[in-house]
């Protein structure tokens with residue numbers, strides 16, 4: 074109504090000027106400028122803890138800036154709650170979804186709205202929602218319960234929630250970090266449909282190729298300062314972007330020493346296990362990982378990767394088969410037995426499994442060390458030793474946190490991941506199960522993790538790397554095995570992507586030749 | 595209601611608190627919520643036709659007015675401290691032990707058994723009596739905590755229900771013994787314990803220090819203070835306490851770190867029960883000196899409030915218990931005696947309400963500014 078009609082394609086919908094935000098001990102945003110045009114996808118890049126989420130939380134009305142001004146559609150605004158931001162057409166989709174699992178999609182979308190008042194005439198709203206989801210290619214059943222949905226579908230619900238509230242400007246905080254590659258493509262189609270219909274999108278990501286693929290322009294933050302503001306993506310190479318983010322050259326190719334595999338550390342024999350829903354997730358899986366090698370496990374998400382990690386680490390019972398570590402049978406033994414055998418585990422889900430959100434950084438890094446000297450002293454704990462240990466790790470792994478007493482829930486996503494990595498790697502494991510270890514990390518940090526994993530390997534650890542990033546798997550691993558529906562399809566040592574891709578769809582290695590021929594004909 | 599709010603010149607909004615509040619904040623909040631509760635109580639008193647200030651002054655005088663009544667306040671505070679600690683420990687692991695009342699009664703029973711079974715002869719030395727009674731009281735409480743702990747760990751039985759039910763069983767169990775077995779000449783109470791089984795009181799030392807005349811504060815205070823320090827040490831300085839805090843914050847992370855939740859569930863419930871049992875023992879041996887029915891004006895339940903008000907901090911349990919001891923004592927002095935109960939209730943409600951402010955922040959906006967923005 075009082076919205077001005079689009080006059081030129083370069084119409085500016087959001088203008089943030091000189092935004093300053095302090096947190097105790099850190100300057101998260103230091104006079105940051107940011108500008109969003111109508112109908113564009115604008116990527117926001119930056120290292121972990123650079124202040125991306127903070128800047129966007131300010132725009133979405135969650136934080137109040139200490140300084141600076143915000144113009145939306147040319148008018149100054151000062152939001153004091155997300156509600157006001159959404160009234161101005163700005164909606165944010167956070168990395169951690171905020172849905173009620175026991176309710177349906179439609180109920181979740183309507184939650185907190187003034188309408189419907191008392192009578193829930195759900196079918197009417199369900200139709201509206203269905204229409205909306207069709208318009209933007211967001212496939213989801215309004216009547217499904219949220220707990221039944223995959224992560225990708227839940228994200229769609231979050232997007233619908235914002236669209237339903239009339240958002241014209243969507244902020245997406247690392248939306249692709251939790252998605253499988255196919256889901257990423259679907260998301261990108263949705264994003265394109267949305268901008269085609271006049272919406273504007275801010276897209277936070279650490280994946281440079283995604284940024285080049287989807288974004289029109291890009292802004293970069295480094296330690297709270299903007300190092301690039303609204304640069305055309307076309308004019309930037311991956312290396313340029315990385316340099317702007319990190320402030321130095323980032324080496325994308327890894328220096329790898331030749332692999333010198335030693336004795337077998339992990340031996341899996343005919344493993345069978347169920348997933349949380351009681352369906353067979355592992356069906357007779359066998360695998361070996363030797364000392365001094367990194368074995369990559371490739372596969373489409375949900376083919377038993379998580380269950381496999383759980384079974385090896387003792388978090389899940391195997392129904393059949395054996396898990397041997399260093400020749401000792403630890404099948405269905407406690408997690409503690411595994412830890413004693415030097416099994417370390419970087420879990421996929423860092424907030425719900427890998428950390429205790431309300432406990433301090435110190436308490437979180439000593440999780441597997443608190444029973445060993447010097448932190449343990451008789452039945453007591455040596456608080457000073459614990460603090461010293463934590464501050465060592467904080468330095469070594471460049472964890473950015475105001476202090477060691479900070480509850481880890483206040484750390485930025487990447488820094489939380491570093492806390493977990495620091496804890497798991499510093500235990501000098503014999504066997505390391507690393508699941509999506511670089512998820513949510515910036516390019517510089519990814520490089521660091523890769524180097525750490527290689528160092529583990531060179532120090533004689535056996536590493537099982539589970540990842541959905543094929544590139545990462547192929548670069549890091551000495552051999553890649555492919556999992557499909559809970560069984561190993563085969564093994565690739567030369568990084569043949571085509572073979573891996575075929576096996577990921579369920580073709581066994583011995584049938585590969587036939588399939589390739591079929592494809593040629 | 596909405597119309598009314600619209601007419602105000604400012605708007606009040608709540609927003610989630612994303613930044614960690616400063617350390618002092620929870621304490622100020624607790625203090626304020628007590629103050630607010632007292633103010634609400636004052637309004638209720640005034641509406642009921644009483645004079646609130648006179649009542650409060652009376653409560654203060656009746657519980658802190660001189661060393662004599664203060665001593666009585668402490669006597670009431672001792673079981674609250676122990677039960678408050680019991681709840682603090684369990685709540686830290688998010689085990690909702692609301693069975694401290696039953697564990698208290700069973701602890702009293704266990705301690706009495708030392709005299710009444712008898713475990714020790716009547717002329718056993720006092721120190722032996724006291725130690726044995728402590729052991730029996732705590733063991734009995736621990737058993738009463740073990741049952742729901744085991745049921746929860748093994749069969750996922752909700753501990754709120756099981757501990758609540760065990761309260762009734764404990765009281766009936768006690769009643770059976772005082773009515774039927776240890777009844778003293780048909781009265782519903784046991785015989786008075788021999789002097790050797792009494793915990794020393796200040797008044798026992800009146801010969802050396804005349805000032806102690808009539809002061810009934812007993813050795814249980816020392817036990818409670820020691821227990822507070824021990825629970826603090828366990829929670830913040832021991833490996834076990836670390837496990838408890840970890841399980842309480844994120845059980846899945848604890849599992850992932852190799853910590854046994856079932857084992858800790860049982861152990862924490864046992865120690866929690868033992869502490870509540872110690873409260874029962876201290877009440878029997880320090881105050882009542884016999885086993886009878888009415889030994890608790892709901893200490894076990896008040897302990898829950900105490901633990902919350904102390905923000906699950908074992909050291910803070912001590913002053914908070916003294917405050918509540920004063921309220922219980924005032925209940926005897928003030929007519930109608932329901933008023934201190936009422937205050938307790940209001941304090942709990944305003945306390946729970948204040949928790950909201952830990953997580954949300956209130957912002958007041960001037961309206962005209964907002965219109966400008968739009």
Ligand SMILES: Nc1ncnc2c1ncn2[C@@H]1O[C@H](COP(=O)(O)OP(=O)(O)OP(=O)(O)O)[C@@H](O)[C@H]1O
Pocket residue numbers: 096097099101119120121122123124125126127128473474475483484485486487488513612613614
């Ligand atoms: N609520 C908070 N309280 C205290 N410090 C905070 C808070 N939120 C963020 N910070 C700090 O501000 C800095 C910027 O954090 P922010 O979450 O914006 O980073 P980010 O760029 O999103 O990083 P990541 O890529 O790791 O998610 C970090 O050092 C973080 O620890």
Ligand SMILES: [Mg+2]
Pocket residue numbers: 125126127246485486487
């Ligand atoms: Mg972030």
